[in-house]
Amino acid sequence: MELVPGGAVPPAVVRELRRDLALCLDRRVAIADEVLALDDAFSPERQQYRADMILAALLEGLDGGDERRRMAVVAEDLFLPVFTHIFSSAQFRGLAAVVSTHRLTPTWLDQPADPRVLRLRLLKEALHELGHTLGLVHCKVPWCVMSPSLDPDHVDLKDPAFCAPCAEAGGIPRDRTFLFL
């Protein structure tokens, strides 16, 4: 799995996410050398970035037969044409995903600035989108990281862990994710 920094995301945020994901998943997580340019995905009308175009740009960076999952980590506000906003997006049963810190940052919601809150929220969103690339759908178990989160408070309520059926369906190790609880 490879994390691809995009736009104005601080490198430290990506590095922390890499460490946390590697620990959770018990596998090597790389950080791409290049920074993904988001200009093409920018909508001047909405002053937001199209998530589907970012996913397409990520896939362009893959050679044929490359099975690596690529996840863009951006600080910009994401949207899909029919939605006002989204936190993150992924290619279902695919190789590309994107997570944004924009709406997860506590100060965006007038919450006290706490880097640990953003770090945990970002990890949960990244695990959630990874789950979608592995073909997992939203889970009804409230604490499972695959339960849908439509606002940051929902994200806070989840654990950075997959429930047993989701973990089994996605072939994801479970035990290590509890290190964060």
Place this chain on the structure above:
Amino acid sequence: MSGRMPRLLIVDDERHVRESLSHWFTEDGYDTVTAGSGREALDLLGRRDVDVIVSDIKMPGMDGLELQHRVLEKNPHAAIILVTAYASVATAVQALKEGAYDYMVKPFDPEQLSQVVARAYEKVKLSTENETLRERLSAAEPPFVTGTSRAMAKVMELVDMVAPTDTSVLIRGESGTGKELIARLIHLRSQRAYGPVVAVNCGALSESLLESELFGHEKGAFTGASSRRTGKIELADGGTLFLDEVGEVTPKVQVELLRALEERTITRVGGNQEIPVNFRLVTATNRDLEAAIRDGSFRDDLFFRINVFTITIPPLRERREDILPIAEHFLRRFGAAMGRPIRGFSAEARDLILDYEWPGNVRELANAVERALVVCRGEEVGAEHLPIAAHAHAADPGLAGDYSIAALEAQHIEKVLRVHDYNVTQAAKALGIDRVTLYNKMRKYGIERP
């Protein structure tokens, strides 16, 4: 419907909208399909079922409103959410008026859209489950035997006619004819079948107990009311309230019942809060309510409220062809319950059953068959096993199943009048009452000189 993924159809002429929505709802666990036009959507619907449709309104060719119209024509339970990029109150009102489940403006808040689609799916699921339940209930055999005579066929026709409506029904018939069972059948075949059916025997309770039973009471409303109690009317919310022996309801409770029927609210005994209630009323009586109105013991306004539709169940003796099939039904039912392999009735037993008047109607017949099974040791129920054997011919048909003192008095007065050639003075003297009293009683019982 449970156990499979909810199916969602997305209709929009813009590809990226279809893809975004499809992607979103796939992650949400929906089985999504997309169509680029109304025509394509209809083709797709001809091939597969979907639970919820999210359709754009403005599309070239068939627009979302026309698609909705065509879909609802075929499937009135379909949940359609119409979307548009342009907020217009007029279009929204039109869409909802024409049956859309909801209306949304692009771009959507993802949380709002997910919730609307989830609620629409719940609604469809509930409608489908209710439909299945209704089909199951209407296909089910009635839980009792009614008979196949023309008289009972007419009763069943009336039941089928009135059941789907919300009309109040008054069931009349002698004791033991199965009035409560007909009431339950009306409930089972009504739109309220999935709601409760709550039965109250008004004749079995004193005025204050009946009042509390029907309307409930607040804690401390009267001595012994140690806690709050919900009344049967409240419990029947969304279902059917069956009041048996409604003719026995006292004037005070009649007034309260009338108020509940007219205002659709009740107040618990000792309370002051008006509680809205939603129930269908089915009542039953073996009393002559018209006579009760004349003598002032039953309110005519309540009578008109409960007697919107009447079903009269004929007594068994008036539908003799039903007697044997019903007896055989009970023999099979009780035989199976007792684990007794009974072949049937002997020829003598059948004659006896057919000859008897059955003043207690189906209830008496059921009891007689059950008792016969207990005493019968062989494989065939004989005449000697039937509890009617000793008095089969002693039954007085003149009583017509009415064992009240009043019925006996009426019969006796008529007999004495006949003996005295309807000379009221002589008959009154023989009866030991004055002429005026005799005239009053003749009027009360409808006895006329020939």
